[in-house]
Amino acid sequence: xxxxxxxxxxxxxxxxxxxxxxxxxxxxxxxxxxxxxxxxxxxxxxxxxxxxxxxxxxxxxxxxxxxxxxxxxxxxxxxxxxxxxxxxxxxxxxxxxxxxxxxxxxxxxxxxxxxxxxxxxxxxxxxxxxxxxxxxxxxxxxxxxxxxxxxxx
Numbered sequence: 001x002x003x004x005x006x007x008x009x010x011x012x013x014x015x016x017x018x019x020x021x022x023x024x025x026x027x028x029x030x031x032x033x034x035x036x037x038x039x040x041x042x043x044x045x046x047x048x049x050x051x052x053x054x055x056x057x058x059x060x061x062x063x064x065x066x067x068x069x070x071x072x073x074x075x076x077x078x079x080x081x082x083x084x085x086x087x088x089x090x091x092x093x094x095x096x097x098x099x100x101x102x103x104x105x106x107x108x109x110x111x112x113x114x115x116x117x118x119x120x121x122x123x124x125x126x127x128x129x130x131x132x133x134x135x136x137x138x139x140x141x142x143x144x145x146x147x148x149x150x151x152x153x
Contacts, residue, residue: 034106036133036134037097041092041108044081046112054074056134056135057074060136061074061134062137063076064137064139064140066140067140087114087115089112091112094106095123102131103128108124109122124142125141126140
């Protein structure tokens with residue numbers, strides 16, 4: 001039996017919307033995979049615990065970004081994140097999350113100011129693949145010009 005919302009849209013495909021003022025909630029999801037993805041993104045945010053966040057990643061984790069168009073392993077992403085946090089702390093606000101099986105799609109909004117006083121203010125989307133309670137991959141799609149400006153490129 002297909003369960004739908006009031007408009008007839010299948011609930012398994014319905015995005016979970018969260019008002020911006022609720023974004024400080026660490027885990028606003030009922031689905032464990034979605035919670036995993038959001039907890040990881042929060043660890044990358046200002047005040048986040050990177051050690052805790054990177055513990056959510058599998059040993060064979062891979063990260064791909066539209067900005068670099070290259071894949072990175074867990075250790076390389078940690079180095080890049082540590083370097084980025086030296087020049088800018090980001091606040092990440094959740095816009096919506098779509099959870100379908102082992103795949104989680106997070107649409108969010110990142111803001112921050114780099115050490116030169118330049119503002120970073122852009123939406124982005126991350127697609128997470130999970131397995132056995134860990135994140136095995138993350139693909140990030142964001143504004144490449146804004147990212148280059150953030151890093152002084």
